Amino acid sequence: MIIIDISEPLREGVATWPGDTPYRFQLNWTKEETGSVNVGKMEMSIHTGTHIDAPYHFDNEGKKVHELDLSLYVGPCRVIHLLDLPSIGAAELAHFDLGGVKRLIIRTDSWKDRLQFPTSFTYIRPDLAPFLQERGIQLLGLDVPSVDLPDSKELPAHHALHQHGVHILEGAVLNHVEEGDYELIALPLPLDGADGSPVRAVLRK
Numbered sequence: 090m091i092i093i094d095i096s097e098p099l100r101e102g103v104a105t106w107p108g109d110t111p112y113r114f115q116l117n118w119t120k121e122e123t124g125s126v127n128v129g130k131m132e133m134s135i136h137t138g139t140h141i142d143a144p145y146h147f148d149n150e151g152k153k154v155h156e157l158d159l160s161l162y163v164g165p166c167r168v169i170h171l172l173d174l175p176s177i178g179a180a181e182l183a184h185f186d187l188g189g190v191k192r193l194i195i196r197t198d199s200w201k202d203r204l205q206f207p208t209s210f211t212y213i214r215p216d217l218a219p220f221l222q223e224r225g226i227q228l229l230g231l232d233v234p235s236v237d238l239p240d241s242k243e244l245p246a247h248h249a250l251h252q253h254g255v256h257i258l259e260g261a262v263l264n265h266v267e268e269g270d271y272e273l274i275a276l277p278l279p280l281d282g283a284d285g286s287p288v289r290a291v292l293r294k
């Protein structure tokens with residue numbers, strides 16, 4: 090079985106939303122201190138690295154992580170390439186046959202230096218949301234830190250996707266992934282009340 094890891098490694102210095110909590114892992118106790126085990130602790134923003142957004146992230150009435158349907162995050166998916174476009178809407182997807190696709194992952198390669206938070210990247214135009222809903226797509230995954238522009242306060246793509254029943258996976262690493270059909274596994278942690286969750290996202294061929 091071939092497993093393709095599409096998760097950003099979490100380590101000190103991993104790109105973080107400007108001003109948000111830096112990622113930190115450290116041993117709270119060493120084996121020498123406890124006499125038995127090393128025990129780590131970590132601190133991070135939910136929105137660092139490869140993660141899913143719960144609707145509560147941008148809507149106070151929206152579902153929190155523990156309320157999400159896990160079946161969204163496990164199952165067949167389609168990976169397509171739409172490289173280096175300024176933005177993606179219905180027009181850019183019009184020539185793809187997406188019949189039967191429930192989870193769509195788009196490789197943009199627009200986040201060039203994964204060590205830095207990007208100043209620009211491919212963003213999603215809200216008209217993509219009804220287009221995806223019409224085709225039965227319930228999960229959209231991307232290799233960018235946000236479906237909206239980084240300075241957006243209105244978050245038009247987040248809201249449009251939510252209104253059309255499309256859930257969001259952000260920050261996937263896709264530069265080694267060919268177009269095609271895979272099985273996606275990208276389960277959120279059971280974080281009670283959270284606005285999102287880091288995921289270990291993999292594709293199975």
Ligand SMILES: Nc1ccccc1C(=O)C[C@H](N)C(=O)O
Nearest residue numbers: 106109134136142234235236259
């Ligand atoms: N971490 C943040 C801190 C402040 C303002 C926005 C964010 C975000 O994460 C937004 C982005 N659209 C996201 O869903 O990952």
Ligand SMILES: [Zn+2]
Nearest residue numbers: 136142259285
């Ligand atoms: Zn997020």
Ligand SMILES: [Zn+2]
Nearest residue numbers: 142235236259
């Ligand atoms: Zn987001």
